[in-house]
Amino acid sequence: MDGPGFGIYVHWPFCLAKCPYCDFNSHVRERVEHARWRAALLRELDHYADRTAGRTVTSVFFGGGTPSLMEPATVAAVIDRIAARWPLDPALEITLEANPTSVEAGRLAGFRTAGVNRVSMGVQSLRDADLKFLGRAHDREAALAAVGIAARTFDRYSFDLIYTRPGQTVADWRAELAEALEHAGEHLSLYQLTIEDGTRFATEFRRGAWHLPDDDASADLYEATQEVMAAAGRPNYEISNYARPGAECRHNLTYWRYGDYVGVGPGAHGRLTLGGAKHATYALKAPEVWLEAVERGGHGRKEETVLDPEQRGEELLMMGLRLAEGVTHERFRAESGRDMAEAVDMAAVARLAEAGFVEWDGQGLRATPAGRQRLNGVLALLVG
Numbered sequence: 300m301d302g303p304g305f306g307i308y309v310h311w312p313f314c315l316a317k318c319p320y321c322d323f324n325s326h327v328r329e330r331v332e333h334a335r336w337r338a339a340l341l342r343e344l345d346h347y348a349d350r351t352a353g354r355t356v357t358s359v360f361f362g363g364g365t366p367s368l369m370e371p372a373t374v375a376a377v378i379d380r381i382a383a384r385w386p387l388d389p390a391l392e393i394t395l396e397a398n399p400t401s402v403e404a405g406r407l408a409g410f411r412t413a414g415v416n417r418v419s420m421g422v423q424s425l426r427d428a429d430l431k432f433l434g435r436a437h438d439r440e441a442a443l444a445a446v447g448i449a450a451r452t453f454d455r456y457s458f459d460l461i462y463t464r465p466g467q468t469v470a471d472w473r474a475e476l477a478e479a480l481e482h483a484g485e486h487l488s489l490y491q492l493t494i495e496d497g498t499r500f501a502t503e504f505r506r507g508a509w510h511l512p513d514d515d516a517s518a519d520l521y522e523a524t525q526e527v528m529a530a531a532g533r534p535n536y537e538i539s540n541y542a543r544p545g546a547e548c549r550h551n552l553t554y555w556r557y558g559d560y561v562g563v564g565p566g567a568h569g570r571l572t573l574g575g576a577k578h579a580t581y582a583l584k585a586p587e588v589w590l591e592a593v594e595r596g597g598h599g600r601k602e603e604t605v606l607d608p609e610q611r612g613e614e615l616l617m618m619g620l621r622l623a624e625g626v627t628h629e630r631f632r633a634e635s636g637r638d639m640a641e642a643v644d645m646a647a648v649a650r651l652a653e654a655g656f657v658e659w660d661g662q663g664l665r666a667t668p669a670g671r672q673r674l675n676g677v678l679a680l681l682v683g
């Protein structure tokens with residue numbers, strides 16, 4: 300993929316149950332009117348196709364919620380509509396997020412027939428006690444069975460694990476990762492557990508029901524993760540993502556390289572360069588409100604703003620410093636119209652470089668693994 304690419308994100312907002320740590324736009328409903336949802340997704344796609352005609356699509360990502368609960372016919376209809384409305388890159392990546400319950404694993408072949416060529420599975424842990432703690436509907440055995448089906452069905456698959464769990468030791472995490480690697484393809488996403496406001500975990504955490512590993516223990520777990528994954532030939536390419544070089548998730552690279560993407564579905568956001576101006580789009584979050592808005596007016600957008608060059612530079616840094624490759628001077632200038640040395644606090648760059656958190660050279664600015672682990676703090680110093 301040359302340049303940052305052009306992606307299409309499709310949000311399916313429904314889940315079978317709400318996980319206690321999750322603050323995504325996901326909702327539990329007894330019944331979903333699939334035909335109505337399919338029609339609305341297609342209609343909103345048409346709206347954005349009219350606005351971005353001629354752009355070559357490099358990736359499509361079905362996220363959620365739980366898009367493996369979509370009917371394969373809906374996934375097929377979305378992919379067909381994208382193919383009908385935009386030119387497609389020959390190496391088009393189409394990812395679908397799936398949960399490893401047996402019902403959803405049984406649908407993977409249907410998704411492949413629909414055109415999906417990459418699956419990302421929410422395994423989260425290979426320890427049954429931790430899966431229970433995380434409120435997941437599957438156990439280790441079901442997870443490994445589903446990963447096996449994904450491996451047999453798709454050339455490209457990934458799965459997620461969550462670490463820095465209460466009581467987790469470096470030794471146990473290393474053992475769990477080693478086991479994960481026996482089943483992994485070329486890509487793994489390894490997230491540190493964070494406590495998000497408004498979740499059940501936030502309430503439990505505040506009342507002291509359990510504790511997370513402290514900062515030092517978290518840093519040790521992060522470092523062990525870097526080491527194990529690098530030794531396994533899948534180095535860290537983004538804060539939480541590890542892949543063999545060339546096997547990175549192209550869709551997510553588009554976000555992190557600050558490329559354009561269309562966001563379709565409730566709560567989806569987008570970044571679109573239209574007539575040289577970068578537009579940020581935000582969709583209505585509540586599923587039924589979004590659905591009715593699309594049926595009434597062809598899109599479910601709540602807000603659209605034009606980003607000024609300064610905001611574009613800041614967003615590029617926020618996204619690009621998540622990546623090991625960082626942000627080049629050339630890219631920064633193209634996005635913001637200014638030299639990076641004028642836009643960031645160079646005294647802070649010097650201090651951060653001295654402390655081993657960033658690297659600055661003729662190419663650009665990069666956060667080191669230690670800097671990526673504390674990226675919010677690093678960014679606050681760089682751009683205030």
Ligand code: SF4
Pocket residue numbers: 313314315316317318321322323325363364365398421
């Ligand atoms: S399945 Fe995923 S999106 Fe749904 S509640 Fe759980 S973590 Fe959130």
